[in-house]
Amino acid sequence: MNVKSLLTLLAFSGLAASCSNSELGEPGDRPTDGRAEIQIAFSGTGESQEYTRAIASESENKIDQLHIYLFAAAAQTGPFYYLETWTEGADYNPTTPTATNFKIQDAGTSKKGILYPNELKGLPWIKLLCVANNGTTPKFYDETGAEVLNPLTKVVTDAAGTVTTPGTTETDFKAAFAENNAGGTLIETPLLMTGEGITKISGVSKVDINLKRVVSRFDIVNDKAKTNLTIQDIYMVQGRQSAPLWGATVTKVEKANLATDADYLTRYATVNFKAIPGANTGETASAFYVYPNLDTDESYLVIKGTYKSPATGKQEPVEYHVDIARTPDGATKAEFIKLLANNRYKLRISDVTSSNIMGTFEVVDWVSGGGITIKPSNDAPVFVAADAFTGANAPTELTALNTEASPYNYEVTGAAGTGSFTIEIGATGKVRAEKDAVQPLTRAEGDGGEVITPQSWLVISEPTCTERDGVWYTKFDISYSDAVGVSPVAVHFINDAASYDPALWTTVNFYGQKSVPTFAAAAAGTGSTGNTTNVTDPKAPTAEIYTLLNGHVLFDVTCVEGITVGTTATGYKAEEIAMNGFVHTYKVSVSDGNSAAGGTIVFQNAGDAAKTTTLTLTAADPKMTFEKSTDDKNAATWEEGSKTLKIDLGALADGTCDFKINAPAGVTIASLACPWLKITETKAWNNTDKSATYTISKASSVTGTGDVTLNFVNGLTQADKNIAAPGLAVILHKEAGRPGLSAGTTVASWSTFNKGLDNDFSNSAASAITMYKVDNSQITVNMTCAEAAEFETVSGLTIEKIGSTDEYTVKVSAAASLAAGATTVVTAKNSAATDRTATLTITWKSPAITVELTDDASGAVTKSTDGESIVYTVDTDAITTTPFTFTVTAPGGAGADFTTAIANQFLAPDDSNAGSDAIAAGTPSAYTLKLSDAGKTDDITLVFANTVTGGGDKTVILRSSKKVVP
Known part of the structure; x- marks a missing residue:
């Protein structure tokens, strides 16, 4: 049913106000122990x-x-x-x-x-x-x-x-x-x-x-002669079961539990209303009492009775539910009210139909038997604005904004918002001063409901009172400090001899000096998803907004005199959407996503346009991006222009590949299904790195190989706010097979000297191996491909398939025909898609034996050549006590008849000689020789036979300087 309820807030608390101590007469029988x-x-x-x-x-x-x-x-x-x-x-x-x-x-x-x-x-x-x-x-x-x-x-x-x-x-x-x-x-x-x-x-x-x-009282006003309603029973639902004796905080009941919470809420017993004398003939006082409640309790009255139908004249049974609510001025929706202790609530029923009841709720005075004292109007303190600040105490740092009637308004103007002055008030009694907020409480002062301490920038001293000619004059010394941009203070001067009636107060409003608008995070939230604000410096705020139409941030901007918006960056707008006291909530939004590129918006004090605060805006890109991450098999290639991830399913094999979707404010996707891939989200999006990670692997059962599009949705998308952030469509395309290379396993087909050399087949698309660069040097390599594949021809190499296997021999057929350089690249390619290739890089190793003179401390040895042979001529007179050393290195190893060749010659192995008849592959072998018999002059010929076929032997001739050479 529709019920309009209005609450008029004129609450008067207390049985009676007490203004001063009363004389109680003489003390009674005092105790004899001297107690007070x-x-x-x-x-x-x-x-x-x-x-x-x-x-x-x-x-x-x-x-x-x-x-x-x-x-x-x-x-x-x-x-x-x-x-x-x-x-x-x-x-x-x-x-x-x-x-x-x-x-x-x-x-x-x-x-x-x-x-x-x-x-x-x-x-x-x-x-x-x-x-x-x-x-x-x-x-x-x-x-x-x-x-x-x-x-x-x-x-x-x-x-x-x-x-x-x-x-x-x-x-x-x-x-x-x-x-x-x-x-x-x-x-x-x-x-x-x-x-x-x-x-x-x-x-x-x-x-x-x-x-x-500690209870609330309800009075009912109903004249059945006017309303045709005869109330028989009345009771309250969702009322409190107990009341705090001293104002303790009561527990709020969540909305979902209002009808069932038996711990705190209850239905009150039915009042037999018609049994109350005078019921339904006007005002029925003290109809019933209830414990105070919270507005969130959503308490309501149930009124039962009969309604006399104007059409039939018959009494019809009716039942009405009346919310204990009010409709604020200018509002269209009723709001539940909070019942307070020691307050009287009057339901005045004005109009009734068979289905609706119209009435108003009033909060009215409930005092003791003597009633409320009304003081004459002249009991209000007298403040004559023209004379209040004159004389010796007249300040120069105070400016009158109006001097006609209460409330009087003054602005403090002392240097740096600091100063003092004196006010003298006349009244029929002593006057006290109470501070209050000029406007409803701001966020800085409280969120409502709690007791708020008035602004502390204005300090009022204890008054001094004097009586002259029957009039009490009360003097107040008032000081202020740091009064710049502060909330104004209302000072109520109250005659203690008069009623505690706000209508009899004299009020002076004091305003601080004008300041630039100051920013704070909005109580209503930050705005659109992903956008951020920074108010670390309230006078230098910043915001980052994604360049989407209607993307926005919210600020609470405090300025007593009001705010106007000055220059505004292209593509943005700032509009006030709410106000609470002196706090203005502003929505700063993108009005044109195409032109918004950051900039500034200037907020001005409406009372002084020179006092401004500049909001700095940064434009953020709302797009999502793709980033390929781990790819152990080198199986995937990202093509940015077409937003296509090309995947070699054969290379992927039993491996995996990771990719990231970078998104500014979250990412979702309806489906990750693909008939030839398994795709899983392995890291959900988080606000730290703002990305989600997905892992792909070959499907256990491939049912198709067509392109698949993954549609990733941007977390910035908010259809209800007309914000359309671009998503990201990633096309998955199966590439033609790339040949894959691995080391051959047919050992018999390898050249003996190539066995054990370096090779790296960890990347099947780019493998490497070391071979000796000599005719008939040979290795084997496996090549696999989902489709037909072949090796390209390389001059100087012969590449042949071994039977029906996937293994091939790679043989040096003509070392002299190989292109110059330390490496040769062999390419395997898909026969149909020739751009799908794998490479084998061959690093060439020389098989030749090298000989170096490594130690000739006496300088007795001279090197020369005789054809391909190396000749070391030894001055036998100079090496009487000092040996010399030469070193032989054979990459594939070598053999020599050193022991036989050196026997009974003019040289002999030194005691520390490490030379031998066998030279290990790739390991330098040192031969240290000393003078044996200077009288012998025959050459010593050492032949080092290379184990690498075609690698060439090396001959070293040791010759005495005393030999006569024809």
Whole structure:
């Protein structure tokens, strides 16, 4: 059903306001032990005119079964610890000081009582926490109904006044709730009340205590003669089962659990409304009471009765559900309201049909029997703007913005936002000052609901008061500092002798000096996916926005005077989308994705265009990119222009290949299916490297080889925000087979001297091997390919297939015909797709034997040649004591009849000679010789026979210098 409910916020808290301590008369019977006395006044209401509509009933004002819990502390600020409990009943008897009883006495519209606390040394401050109408043996509970604070533990101090046992603390005590009303029974009078006061023990102390009810009251206004509705029953649904005695925070019930949460919410018992005297004839006061709730409880009333149909004149049974809600000014949707303790809510039913009920909710005053005191209008403090800042204390650093009526507005103008001034206020009584926010609370001041400390840049001193000619003049010294760009402060000057009525306050609003707009991260979020903001310096903000239409970021920009947008970068726009107090939420977005390339946007103070803050924008590319990663078999090739990954399935074989999809804000894909590949996501996208990794391998069963397109979706795509980020379509194309090379296995077909030389077939498409460059030097190599393949012809080489196998011999048929150079490349190619090749790089090794003179310390040996032979002529006179050494290196090994050839000659092996008849392949062999018989002059001929066929032998002739050569 459609119900429009309006809440008028005119709440007046408390049974009555207390402005000053009352004279309670002479003390009662004082104890003989010198203990201090505390006189307590439980205030009634004022002495003047009354709002008769707001009078509470006698039972609602009844104070019964009063218990006062005393908590003691060393300082006024606490912490406070439980001391003792005083109970209403008989008069205090000094002869039995442990019996902490007192008696309440009527004192006009108030009540009074006297306590004599059992003071502890070191704890002179006493806080009195009063609970009325809580039974003769009060009990306290937690929110779920479990009993707590039983028993209360008293504080213990030592002889020096130091607390040794804290006992029950004030914090623990104030966390208590009323008894759990799990059954939703009717709450009846007398009503549970609480109140508190504080004093310091010093002889006789006087304390005013204001008791407040912990429940909310509902009045119903229905005239059946006008509405045709006769209400029979009424009850509330989703009401609270308990209430905090001292304002403790209640647990919020999640929306999904509102109808079922039995721990905190309940349906209240039905009120037999028609049984209430005067029901349905106008206003029915005190129809029922409920515990306070939260607006998120979404509490509602169920009204049952009969409706007289205008058409038939018959009474029809009806039932209405009325949300306890309001519709704010200018809004179209009702909002649930929060019921507060000690407030009265009036449902005024104005129009009814058989299916709908129209009415309004009001919050109205609920005070004690005497009513609300209304002070004459001239009790408002008098502030004459033209004279307020004149004379010796007139400041030069303050500028009036208006001087006609409250609220008065002033801007501070002191150097660096620092200065001071004095205000003097006239009134019928002493005046106090209270600070408040000029505008609704900003994010800097609070998110709502909590108690907020007014801006601290404005400091108001304790006032001084003087009375002249029946008028009280109150003087305030006010100072300010760092008042640049701060939220303005409203200072309310309140006449203590007048009613606590905002209409009788005089308000002066103080504004700080104008400042540049300051940026903060938006409470509503950062904006479109992937975009980022940086407000580390609130006056030099930056943002990175992907160049997509309507891609945006959000900022909360604070500026008291308002904001205008100055120059704006091409392709971007800035627009205000919300305002909370002085905080303006701006949406900075891409208006043209083609022209947006970064730049700046200037935000100006609306009150001073010279005060600006520049937002720097960086354009981010929204595209996704492909990156080939690991490819062990060198089986894949990426072609950027066509966005094609070409894969050699034969080369891939049992191997794998990885590729990355780089995406700015996430990547998804509907399917990775391919009939000839297995594709798996092996690393999901993350915000660190902004990429996802995929691994491909050959499918276990190949069912087709056609091209497959993988459509990767960009995480920036947001259809609901008209943002279309480009995705990435990757084409998988099966390439024609590339020949694959591997080492031959037919050992018998290898040249003996080639065995054991270096080879590397780890890359089947680019293999390498070392061979001796000599005729008939031969190795074997395997070549495989999914299709027909062949080796290209190389001059000087013969490449022949061995039978029907995949093995080929590679033989040097004419070493002299090989192209010059240290290497020769042999290419194998797919016969049909000649660009699909594999190569074998042959590094040539010379088989020739080399001889070097490596040690001739005496200089006795001279080298010469005789044809292909090397001749070492030895001066036998010079090597009498010093041997010489030559070294022979045979790449494939060599043999020599050294032992026989050197026997009984003019030279002999030195004792350290390492020479022998056999030379290991590739290992230098040293021959160290010494003089044996200088009288012998025959040549010593050493022939080193190369084991590599065609590699050539090497002859070394050792000749005595005394030999006569013809």
